[in-house]
Amino acid sequence: MSAIDILAQVLRIAVPYLFAAAGGVLSERAGIVALTLEGYLIAGGFGAAVATYYTNQPWVGLLAAPLLGAAIAGIHALATIRYKADQVVSGVAINLLMAGAGAFFLRLMFDSSANSPRIPALGDGLGSGLAATFGQPLVWMAFLALPATWWLLERTAFGLRTRAVGEHPQAATSLGVSVSKIRVTAVLLSGAVTALGGAYLAFDQHKFTDGMSAGRGFIALAAVIFGRWEAPRALVACLLFAAAETLQIRLQGSPLLPSQFVEMIPYVLTIVALAGFVGKSAPPAALGKAEG
Amino acid sequence: MRKLLVVLGGLVLLHVALLFARPKGADASPATKRVRVGIVFDLGGRGDKSFNDGAYEGGERAIRELGADVTFIEPGEGSDREPGLRLLAAEGMDLVMGVGFIFTDDLNKLATEYPKTHFAGIDYAISTDSTGKVIPPPPNIAALKFREEEGSFLVGALAALAGGSKKLGFVGGMDSPLIRKFEAGYTAGVKHVCPDCEVIAQYAGVTPIAFRNPSRGKELALSQYQQGVKVIFHASGSTGLGVFEAARSMNALAIGVDADQFREAPGHVLTSMVKGIDAAVYDAIKRAQNGTFAGGIIGFGLAENGVGYVYDANNKAQIPDAVRAKVEALKAEIIAGKIKVPSTT
Numbered sequence: 001m002s003a004i005d006i007l008a009q010v011l012r013i014a015v016p017y018l019f020a021a022a023g024g025v026l027s028e029r030a031g032i033v034a035l036t037l038e039g040y041l042i043a044g045g046f047g048a049a050v051a052t053y054y055t056n057q058p059w060v061g062l063l064a065a066p067l068l069g070a071a072i073a074g075i076h077a078l079a080t081i082r083y084k085a086d087q088v089v090s091g092v093a094i095n096l097l098m099a100g101a102g103a104f105f106l107r108l109m110f111d112s113s114a115n116s117p118r119i120p121a122l123g124d125g126l127g128s129g130l131a132a133t134f135g136q137p138l139v140w141m142a143f144l145a146l147p148a149t150w151w152l153l154e155r156t157a158f159g160l161r162t163r164a165v166g167e168h169p170q171a172a173t174s175l176g177v178s179v180s181k182i183r184v185t186a187v188l189l190s191g192a193v194t195a196l197g198g199a200y201l202a203f204d205q206h207k208f209t210d211g212m213s214a215g216r217g218f219i220a221l222a223a224v225i226f227g228r229w230e231a232p233r234a235l236v237a238c239l240l241f242a243a244a245e246t247l248q249i250r251l252q253g254s255p256l257l258p259s260q261f262v263e264m265i266p267y268v269l270t271i272v273a274l275a276g277f278v279g280k281s282a283p284p285a286a287l288g289k290a291e292g
Numbered sequence: 293m294r295k296l297l298v299v300l301g302g303l304v305l306l307h308v309a310l311l312f313a314r315p316k317g318a319d320a321s322p323a324t325k326r327v328r329v330g331i332v333f334d335l336g337g338r339g340d341k342s343f344n345d346g347a348y349e350g351g352e353r354a355i356r357e358l359g360a361d362v363t364f365i366e367p368g369e370g371s372d373r374e375p376g377l378r379l380l381a382a383e384g385m386d387l388v389m390g391v392g393f394i395f396t397d398d399l400n401k402l403a404t405e406y407p408k409t410h411f412a413g414i415d416y417a418i419s420t421d422s423t424g425k426v427i428p429p430p431p432n433i434a435a436l437k438f439r440e441e442e443g444s445f446l447v448g449a450l451a452a453l454a455g456g457s458k459k460l461g462f463v464g465g466m467d468s469p470l471i472r473k474f475e476a477g478y479t480a481g482v483k484h485v486c487p488d489c490e491v492i493a494q495y496a497g498v499t500p501i502a503f504r505n506p507s508r509g510k511e512l513a514l515s516q517y518q519q520g521v522k523v524i525f526h527a528s529g530s531t532g533l534g535v536f537e538a539a540r541s542m543n544a545l546a547i548g549v550d551a552d553q554f555r556e557a558p559g560h561v562l563t564s565m566v567k568g569i570d571a572a573v574y575d576a577i578k579r580a581q582n583g584t585f586a587g588g589i590i591g592f593g594l595a596e597n598g599v600g601y602v603y604d605a606n607n608k609a610q611i612p613d614a615v616r617a618k619v620e621a622l623k624a625e626i627i628a629g630k631i632k633v634p635s636t637t
Binding site: 002005009012013016103106107110111112113114115126127128132201204205206207209210211212214215246249250252260263 | 335337338339340341344366467494495497498501504505506507508510511512514515517518530533534537538540541542543
């Protein structure tokens with residue numbers, strides 16, 4: 001065990017958080033609550049595993065994951081933007097739908113409600129050092145996800161519109177920006193990016209396991225809030241959560257601390273940080289509000 | 293509006309009346325009695341390649357060999373467990389089984405509500421009062437308990453003798469008394485043959501999600517292998533699939549649980565600690581059929597072949613004959629009662 005091994009572990013654990021946080025920032029800055037990140041992760045893992053299994057080509061899985069993620073995000077967009085449904089309710093519904101759909105389709109396709117068959121992955125996945133970790137393309141893609149989100153939001157016309165739509169949709173409308181078009185695009189992008197995190201989970205395990213996202217979408221959403229809805233801060237927050245989880249793994253063997261206590265570390269960190277350290281955080285003004 | 297209410301009322305009455313109607317012939321008892329059994333699986337469901345699949349095999353065998361009528365239910369969410377049991381009990385099944393310790397409270401509740409139905413719980417958790425005395429389960433519940441610590445003791449000894457390292461690993465799923473039993477037996481087995489060996493024991497979490505988090509299992513296993521561990525024993529359901537992935541990527545060894553898990557990572561599975569869940573399920577159905585079903589605690593240990601470890605053509609090459617002989621000797625000593633295996637850490 002060395003410092004490098006520990007660093008590599010932090011980076012690996014951060015991968016699904018980074019993708020999901022990028023999706024969360026995109027969706028929430030456009031004013032749509034991203035409670036659905038957990039569901040997008042499941043969609044991505046499932047899509048990647050199934051497409052890879054049937055074609056035996058991991059890159060097909062890598063393409064299928066964001067497509068399925070965007071498709072599920074499309075349902076959220078349809079419900080909340082077209083039909084102005086409550087965004088939290090729609091988000092919870094989508095998470096429940098995906099949790100059930102994972103097991104249902106596994107059973108239908110592979111006669112197992114728990115696991116998909118073994119799939120080939122991108123990169124050989126041998127070893128656990130830094131080189132081996134970055135041998136997986138999805139790892140370095142994850143570290144580009146939030147910087148790319150920042151660039152998109154702060155340096156492009158689409159980003160300016162997205163932020164306008166999330167802060168003051170009426171003003172955006174008066175300037176001739178189609179609020180629903182921008183929001184739909186942002187939500188679809190959010191689903192696609194987040195799904196890559198699910199694809200990483202599936203490729204890392206060489207299979208899709210029902211429930212394998214294990215709440216990571218919610219941790220990522222916490223990282224978005226922790227990062228005050230700004231991509232660079234969210235990146236730091238993701239790394240912090242991953243570091244806390246690594247600490248938890250490394251500390252657990254020690255007889256001094258009961259495992260229940262160690263298990264609490266990431267969550268306590270969240271509450272402490274939200275309560276005082278990030279200062280006053282203001283969500284996008286129109287977050288959760290249907291247009292008009 | 294009134295018309296609608298009348299129609300609706302009529303339909304409700306008809307519906308209630310039909311609840312009491314029994315199909316023709318249902319009352320006439322057939323010449324050979326087909327025992328009706330309902331089984332509710334634990335989270336993870338069929339295809340988990342260990343626990344639930346074992347119960348499924350036992351049920352299938354009862355269908356084939358005893359002509360039993362077996363209904364399987366897979367709860368989607370944790371909250372569906374009790375309704376699943378209730379549905380089966382309300383249908384008047386002869387025997388209703390819950391697969392997993394998580395069913396304990398639900399079984400207790402239903403056993404008092406349906407005192408004439410037989411219930412069985414795999415890994416049913418026996419509760420004790422404040423003085424540590426065992427509170428017996430309701431008389432119509434058979435608690436099918438495996439002495440996992442005995443099987444774990446043997447794989448612990450095997451890992452210490454054949455693993456090639458003084459550091460041994462353990463990855464548990466949800467930190468709970470049941471999984472602690474595996475850890476306790478494993479650690480005792482390691483220390484029995486190698487007093488100065490060290491066991492690193494870690495758990496994936498404190499909620500049932502910890503049985504379905506393979507990514508966490510992989511990271512736990514990687515950190516243990518990095519600390520010099522060569523063999524890891526997992527008792528963590530689907531989380532353990534991540535332990536096998538770690539064994540593959542670190543070219544190390546892992547030990548499976550519940551069923552023979554050799555196929556998860558051929559060449560990296562030293563052995564598996566197997567539980568005869570299929571045999572226990574089959575046995576309970578058989579006794580429900582021939583009328584000898586009785587409540588109480590039914591133990592399955594090494595002596596009853598309820599637990600054991602895998603030694604076959606797949607892993608023969610990794611286990612030297614001397615090690616195998618030593619482990620078999622330990623097994624005989626446990627059965628004879630010369631070694632007492634602890635069940636708590």
